[in-house]
Amino acid sequence: MSNTRRDALRQIAIALTAAGSAMELNAQQAEHVHSAAAADTKGGKYTPKVFNEHEWATVARLSELVVPADARSGSAVDAGAPQFIDVLCSQNPELTVIFTGGLSWFDAEMRRRAGKEFVAATPAEQTAMLDAIVAAERTVREQNAEEVLFARAPQYKGFSGYTVKPGTDLEPGVRFFDWARKLIVDAYFTSPIGMKDVNYIGNQMLSKYEVPQEAIDYAFNRSPFRIV
């Protein structure tokens, strides 16, 4: 939505309130806050508040691996995922521990696999490690689902074919990667790049609301209600 439209709506909102000037002042303050936030995200080089240089590089590489650039759109790095993670960590020691600990585990695991830190590994070595984590994650997820099931229906636990899957040494990596992916994916799809990627076109000011007949026809022709 353009700023002029926003301003127009704000003016209307102010006119509707009972207390005049105090509201207006706050509207202006709100605008200032907005412009400041916008400038902050658009501005030049970002200085991490929490991560050291090495961690910062690892977060960026992970972001790129989770949501890579393609022909249509940029990567999670272009969408500001590392900044997003750094900002949240800077406000939350619990999250900081999850990330600094997880990043350190990633380096240790890569050293074990390839004798180097995660960022120094080749793309093939990096994706091989992520593949292993994702495979372990699926095992853990199935296992958790079974535990939930058995907690509620313990009579099935003894049956063959219902055995709980064994744990995995990759579990700390699985737990961290779940956090990392969660934040990276959210950062991507809540950015202008990500929203454009999925072609989000809402939250506009429209004078009239219409549903295109073309869209209706398209869906109905692909549905069981197709008129043959």
Next chain:
Amino acid sequence: MPQVQRSPEIFDVVVVGSGAGGGTTVRVLTEHGIKCALLEAGPMLNVAKEFKEHQMPYDVPHRGAEDGGAAYFGKGKPFGYFSTTSGGWELDGEPYTVGEGSEFRWFRSRILGGRTNHYGRMSYRFSPYDFQPYSKDGLGFDWPVTYDEMSPWYDKAERFVGVTGANHNDLPSAPNGQFLKPPPAKVHELLIQKACDKMGVYCIPNRRAIVTEPMKGRIPCHYCGQCGRGCQTASAYSSSQVDIFPAMKSGKLTVFDNAMVREVLTDGNGKATGVVYIDKNTRREKVIRARAVVLAASACESARILLNSKTAEFPNGVANGSGVVGRFLMDTVGFGLSGYVPALEGMKHYNTDGAGGAHLYMPWWLWDKHNKLDFPRGYHIEIGGGYGLPGIGSFQGAGRRAGYGQGIKDIARKEYGCSIAFAGRGEMIPNMHSYCEIDRGVVDRWGIPVLKFHFKWTDYEWKQARHMEKTFADIITTTGGRVTGLSAAQRESDGISTPGTIIHEVGTVRMGKDRRDSALNKYCQAHELKNLYVVDGGFFVSNPDKNPTLTINAFAWRAADHLAEEMRKGNV
């Protein structure tokens, strides 16, 4: 010198609470020229600061995850950062307790306008049969009023609030009303409507408190789709913008914000004389005197105030000679299921926001088939779907399924906007196990004894929820889609909403013909005190599958007119 500060002014009426009931009351009373004081337990509403209607997630560094990613730790605002709830199920320093074996979550708004700033704007007038449910099936209780008596008040409320919709002469579950032109149905809604046609389920234009044409200074909806964030143009109704701000301009209304009411004062001769409140800014106790007192603090909060107002004259609490205050607490029966509709894949995107929520809904369709059902009463169905504003968590499914990499983008692009969701909203039968009382052992940070809740769904509600589940699954598969909502394991515990979470809690100060089993008469006036009214969800006798707000608007209007007339006649 007394410790308690008295406001030197004596008001005509003091109104406690500023939601649909309190807002309507002060508007109507001030129009009658009556001088009102309005007490709100939260702050004054600052629309520009509070309503984040047109912000995008990227306008804030945390993108909506809130400071430190609170939303990821389950500590974010209810309904998300951008919503304008200003309250929630847990408030700092204002606890409540829950009886052993019960589960209940109590939602409270603390801001001028209360829940009307963010509610779903569903505006469903009761059906004729909703007022006499006991006469129909022998369960629960009848209201002391009939539909014919209330219909003109629904007309007034609909015309004032501004409700979209359409009339259907053959539909007892959705009586005719005073409707504004409804917006056109969206594509997924048309598919759902077609599926409903095949199943014999009615799917009709939704009835929501949103103006689609200019109305009394409110400009029509601009279709940004963000009603839950508050509506800066007041195109979506809120009591704050539509009732209270105009009433403040009349000069007849004084608003006291951050005023937490503890008790109603009485004179020992069957009359209320005012209220005692704690000024949250100074933590000092204050008194407001008035010729009449109107409670609209929300069903449970009003019950709490009455129960905490004990005197020699009212040993069970003011207006509680019957002992029903706090009893027969009801919420709405809720159940949700979602599905994926492949027919929508690859559709050229269009703006699916419209007037915020769904443009169609399904009123109860089996009102004459109860002999074939294993539960009483009924429910309506609300619809979700479309290309919603991406936010925190929107694409986590794609992330988990693809693991990482290009697949996440591929899934998101393909599946975005192809999901539909259904929410059933059904009628609970009032029961003896569901009530609130004062917990004598616990006070809140203002020193006010808190509520203790007891609640139980019975088989009636569980069976209704199972009927919802089967119906929703049938609709989804009839559109050619597949159910994605709940796994078998989840269903065992999540087969029905947690009591209180639909935020339709009503019934704790109910009205009735007989003062021995009700607290109020049909005008929301206390049987025992002529100058005390309760106009929030407390007066409900039953909780039909019609979201409560419009009924509160209608009854509060009627109560305010009644009070004004009684004051004019000198009876109050």
